[in-house]
Amino acid sequence: MEMEFPRQLVHLSGLLFIILAQFVGGLLTAFYFFMIALSFFIYSEYIRREEKRLEGFIKVFESRFRNFITRLERKSMVRPFTGAIWFYLSCGLAFLIFPLPIASAAGAMLAIGDSLSTIIGMKFGKHRILGNKTVEGSITLIVTSFLVSLIFVNPYPAFFGSITAAMAELIPDIKRLKNLKERGWLDDNLLIPLMAGLVMYMIAGLV
Secondary structure, three states, X not given: OOOHHHHHHHHHOHHHHHHHHHHHOHHHHHHHHHHHHHHHHHHHHHHXXXXXXXXXXXXXXXXXXXXXXXXXXXXXXXXXXXXXXXHHHHXXXXXXXXXXXXXXXXXXXXXXXXXXXXXHHHHHOOOEOOOOOEHHHHHXXXXXXXXXXXXXXXXXXXXXXXXXXXXXXXXXXXXXXXXXXXXXXXXXXXXXXXXXXXXXXXHHHHO
C-alpha cells in the first residue's frame, strides 16, 4: 500500500491527455498516447537487457531515476512499466477507434475509476470477489466511472460502460486466465477502455 498511492497518481496523469483531447481532437491525442506507450516500452527493454551502460554522472542519474520509477510498478509484473504501457496503448487505441466523447469517457474510467477502486479496495475492501479484487473496490469503480463519464456521454452509455469496466477489471483475475496475466498478455489497463468504449459505442447507437 505504501507505493500504491503514488502509483495511482501516475495513473491519474492520463486524465491530462483526456482533457487535452477536447481541444486537439482524438487522432492527435491517440498519437500522444502511442508515443508515451512506446517510450515506456523502449525504456523497459533497456532496463531488461542493459545492453549499453552509461558512465559517470549520467549512469548515476539514470540508475536513481530507474530505482524510483520501478518502485511504482507492482512486483508481479515481469516487464518494467507493464501497467503504464498498457494504459497509454489502450487509451491511444480508444481515441483511434471510437468517437471523441466515447473515447474520453472510456479513458476517464481507466484513469479515475480504476485508480480510485484500487485505493478504496486495498484500504477498505473486506469482501473479495476474485484475486485481490473486492466488492468495495468494484462498487467504487462502477460509481466513479459512471459519474466521470457523464461529462462526456449520456446516462445510458455511461451506466452500461461503467458496468462493463468493472467486469473488465475482473477478467485478469479469473483463474483460467491466470497464466496469461502472469506473462503480461492480459491487463485490466488494456481491457477497461476498449471493452467499456465498445459497449458505450453500441449503446449510444441504440438510444
